Amino acid sequence: MARHTGNLTAAYTYAERGAAAAPAGLVRAQLHAWALLPTLAQQGSDREAAAALDVALTELEADPGGQAPGRFGFDEPELALHQAEAPPRSLCLNPGRGTSSGGDRNPDTRVTRHHFWGSKSLAVQTRLARRKRHPFMLKAFVAVLICGGVAVLLFRAALKDGAAARKLRRHGIHTRGVVVDNVPVEERNSGANVAPIIAFADRQGCRVEFTTRIRGVGMGLATGREVPVVYLAHEPQSARVFTRRHMLGPALGMAFVASGFLCAGVVIAVL
Known part of the structure; x- marks a missing residue:
């Protein structure tokens, strides 16, 4: 008033x-x-x-x-x-x-004030615009951080699995195994996803059973089928089916998913 x-x-x-x-x-x-x-x-x-x-x-x-x-x-x-x-x-x-x-x-004084307040108005709008962007920027930063972290973990797991497969190829003992069973591990709308159980005898004649590390379309093994197996002498449970799919599949799958997370992080960061 x-x-x-x-x-x-x-x-x-x-x-x-x-x-x-x-x-x-x-x-x-x-x-x-x-x-x-x-x-x-x-x-x-x-x-x-x-x-x-x-x-x-x-x-x-x-x-x-x-x-x-x-x-x-x-x-x-x-x-x-x-x-x-x-x-x-x-x-x-x-x-x-x-x-x-x-x-x-004095007109010059008024012009000076006009420019002064014009610059202040621009500063105000800039700060308000930044404030409006802060929540989105924070969420984007968290999303990028999560995507990047998941990608790093998956790439690390892929490298570790690839190193294990390489060790098996270089130092593993080759033998033959038999698929003795297919065990349901997860119920889905399309049916039961099964894990094949492969049995083989190691150098000491002990029976060893293991399952594949990767499952899905094209990865199934029929019960009773004989398959090539490779394992480490001091660690029979490290055995894998000696085919390209089962040796390289786990590492390639994790690397593919990691690349997806990495690309998502890059897209979020750019946008």
């Missing part, structure tokens, strides 16, 4: 007291933008008005409530509105007093 009646000194006093007593967050942001900013602008105190605007922006950005439901009503559009309304009042002339209500008769 004091500001609208032209009593800028009283208006500034009331605004300053309110801003000093206001709690941190949206309440303090609103008092700086709604009370201090236009009053200082009408007084011609552009630098002090800019400081009040910076405080309002900082409090708005730091408020933990943000855009949560039930929050206090002050928000970014209202701040931008107060900032947009302040410059014209500081530049317009007051016919009753023969001087500008917030400034100077």
